[in-house]
Amino acid sequence: MTQPARYTIAVRALCEFTAKTGDLDLRFTPSPTAQEGIAGHAVVASRRDDDYQTEIPLSGDCGPLHVRGRADGYDVRSNRLEEVKTYRGDLKKMPDNQRALHWAQVKIYGHLLCQDQGLSKIRLALVYFDVGSQKETVLHEDHTAAGLQNYFEQQCGLFLQWAGQEMAHRAERDLQLKAMRFPYGDFRPGQRQLAEAMYRASNRGVCLLAQAPTGIGKSVGSLFPMLKASAEHDIDKIFFLAAKTSGRQMALDAVDIIREGAPLLPLRTLELAAKSTACVNPDRACHGESCPLAQGFYDRLPAARQSALDIMAPSESGGAPPSLDRETLKAIALAHNVCPYYLSSEMARWCDIVIGDYNYYFDISAMLHSLTQLNDWKVNVLVDEAHNMVSRARKMYSADMEHDSLRLLRKVVPDELKKPLDRVHKQWNQLEKDQTAEYQSYTALPEKFMGALQTAATAISDYMVDHPGYVEPDLQSFYFNALMFGRLAESFGDHALFDIEKLQGARASNSNSTLCIRNIVPAPYLKPRFESTRTTALFSATLSPWNYFGDMLGMPETTAWVDVESPFVAEQLSVQVASHISTRYQHRQQSLRPIAELMGKQYRSQRGNYLAFFSSFDYMEKAANQFAELYPEVPVWRQSRRMEEAERAQFLDRFTLDSEGIGFAVLGGSFGEGVDLPGARLIGAFVATLGLPQINPVNEQIRQRMETTFGAGYDYTYTYPGMQKVVQAAGRVIRTQTDRGTVYLIDDRFGRPEIQQLMPRWWRIGIQAQDTDIPV
Secondary structure: OOOOOOEEEEHHHHHHHHOOOOOOOOOOOOOOOHHHHHHHHHHHHHOOOOOOEEEEEEEEEEOOEEEEEEEEEEEOOOOEEEEEEEEOOOHHHOOHHHHHHHHHHHHHHHHHHHHHHOOOEEEEEEEEEEOOOOOEEEEEEEEEHHHHHHHHHHHHHHHHHHHHHHHHHHHHHHHHHHHOOOOOOOOOOOHHHHHHHHHHHHHHOOOEEEEOOOOOOHHHHHHHHHHHHHHHOOOOEEEEEEOOHHHHHHHHHHHHHHHHHOOOOOOOEEEOOOHHHHOOOOOOOOOOOOOOOOOOHHHHHHHHHHHHHHHOOOOOOOOOOOOEOHHHHHHHHHHOOOOHHHHHHHHOOOOOEEEEEOHHHHOOOOHHHHHHHHHOOOEEEEEOOHHHHHHHHHHHOOEEEEHHHHHHHHHHOOHHHHHHHHHHHHHHHHHHHHOOOOEEEEOOOOHHHHHHHHHHHHHHHHHHHHOOOOOOHHHHHHHHHHHHHHHHHHOOOOOEEEEEEEEOOOOOOOOEEEEEEEEOOOHHHHHHHHHOOOEEEEEEOOOOOHHHHHHHHOOOOOOEEEEOOOOOOHHHEEEEEEOOOOOOHHHHHHHHHHHHHHHHHHHHHOOOEEEEEEOOHHHHHHHHHHHHHHOOOOOEEEOOOOOOHHHHHHHHHOOOOOOOEEEEEEOOOOOOOOOOOOHHHOOEEEEOOOOOOOOOHHHHHHHHHHHHHHOOHHHHHHHHHHHHHHHHHHOOOOOOOOOOEEEEEEOHHHHOHHHHOOOOOOOOEEEEOOOOOOOO
């Protein structure tokens, strides 16, 4: 017998949908960290009687709606159910709609507990715990079971119509996904192998590292099997995470391709944009008294939310409906006079595919991870160009502050903040005085400095609550850095460094330094994120060696690995090692003329478009000048520092089917990956560096820690990150099965067996000694 359809929702999610009204208001901030919240709940529980129950699982039904959650605490003797909320600042400043939401939650829990234990009445309490003072403020109300049941049914009634819509969408979505066929007549070479690996990983509920060459259609080849898995494995959502805007666009394009082949598929797709990009009033604060899009936000949200879903529904005409990309969502938000950024946060709850940057799932306060935990979603996560994950994750869990910025800030802040900032300044001066070296790493955090910093952050928070119209960007920047330092301090350990680097100050009378909590092994932070998914699949053309990524990212031991066969053959790409040239730092000046002559000979033997990669802007400029001097007839264009998007586009526009010349670029920069120049638009590349990170005190500290932790200090710090950049850059040349091209790897070290093991298996590498003819 078929079970009736049931919609499951968490207590908090139900109340946020039905009981949130009024303005969007972010003034009562910051929320305590997760660790502070857990500690606060533990302190409250420790103050109760021995029979006090905590984390009580409760659930109940209203028609097809199944509501579940965990109540914070229940005092059996006094028959009091408690909802504990940790906070900072002045409790009187808490917005009324936030307090109303808390009462709604505890009332729902009250009904579920009365129903579970057969109670006729109960006392409900909101316990507000100040993480700074450790003081409790308790608000309580007495309720009958009958009254709470009426309230429960009322809230469920407000949600049931929406729940019915969502259940119908899910049923039709899964029906169409099961019937969906691959959008092309057949898979490209290698694409089927990738798709099968993706589906098997979801079927087994394990993570996947997939090394898949460029040109096989990785976006469609990964998204299609995960959509099929959504129906077969009861997946709620797919998160497609990319390192760059271009990656997000490729994911949106893949969705369009899939939907064109299945126009009846009701697939809701959302693109998330950064707050700085989505905000239309950057000079306004996020509350109703400042920003008109925050005023009455929750009152207008239901209509905006429904409009956003309606635009993604299949049409009667049969054409594939659009995705909710950032421009489409922005237009809907402004039509309903609500904030685009916070509308996108809301729509993440109701979409099947969410496309965004890595940070939306992996960083310290990741929205998608929080929603997954809150709603107990079953999700599959796709991580595109995953060779970027190590460096990106390190940045997510690092923070730095510069002393001169604090000095300048102290001159402009209100008088109420001068004293706490002076304390930070005093402790910072002492750190600089105690350190004699220009750079030094420490095994422990400086307690007095961290204490002063936390006090200053609290003072700034209190001031901003009391003065909501005060906007000082430098103060906000310092404040957020201070909060990040505090959060990272809670989990400081062997995976991180604390270091101080003395800098040249703007004034000779003052020293200047940068303090940094520097994450070097993201694994402790990322491991729980992988465990929260059914499958996380990381894919890229450069994921070798797999154990490096497994170790650094904290991949589960059950993680599967696939090295997808390349659709390309050795005859398509001439790979030559210029073994007579050294690009080591001490040899760079002598290398300029030999490199220019090699490039000139190759260009004259086969005219067309080339890219030339160097280890730094300085090296690139010198090489470009030398080449232009020797070969003035060859068109040359160069990457510049801090190029804007339009300038990057202009650089790439030089590569046409009819153009000729050489573009000079920096390895690891904008043009070393994510650039698609098929056919005659690019016929060759010169890579004049192994891409090894610079040897400096920071990297040497990392090398020592890598050696201690993994026993492969030099490779984990220098070799592997460098060679990933080299292979990515070389991968710009061959993009399709009809492409032909040439790659020169310029440095004698490229001839070493251990280096060549890190290159694609389909390459056939030739060693070119000095005066060897250029192969045609």
